[in-house]
Amino acid sequence: MVTADFFSSLLGFPDTSKDSRGSFQEIMVGQTYTKGAHLAALREMLPKGKITLVGETESQTARVIPDVFRNHINDDLFEWMIIKFDKKVSKPVSRKRVKDFNEDLAEFMSAEMTSSDDEIARHELLER
Known part of the structure; x- marks a missing residue:
């Protein structure tokens, strides 16, 4: 056992x-x-x-x-x-953090996609 x-x-x-x-x-x-x-x-x-x-x-x-x-x-x-x-975070602060993260991620993804010659899958970009 x-x-x-x-x-x-x-x-x-x-x-x-x-x-x-x-x-x-x-x-x-x-x-x-x-x-x-x-x-x-x-x-x-x-x-x-x-x-x-x-x-x-x-x-x-x-x-x-x-x-x-x-x-x-x-x-x-x-x-x-x-x-x-952060279990004590307020809902507005949490929503702002999610919005900021999504904006930063979109900016990172678009910059990486334009700087590479080959089409790269999203998960491969995130593993870099």
């Missing part, structure tokens, strides 16, 4: 026979363990190759990523991008 493997081998926690059920008659686990188990399950489901993980800033993720994806990291097959959302 992926979660048992994660708990014992990846995090190095010893096996225990202690009853870990709480008053809800279900197993009670911490957020770090739950996040790690989900990422380990995801890792097992993905095909072999490079993985790009994009997520929001979370302290639990920072604790488990190196353990779950250690082999991918060592083989240079893992990249991790952290994004942070």
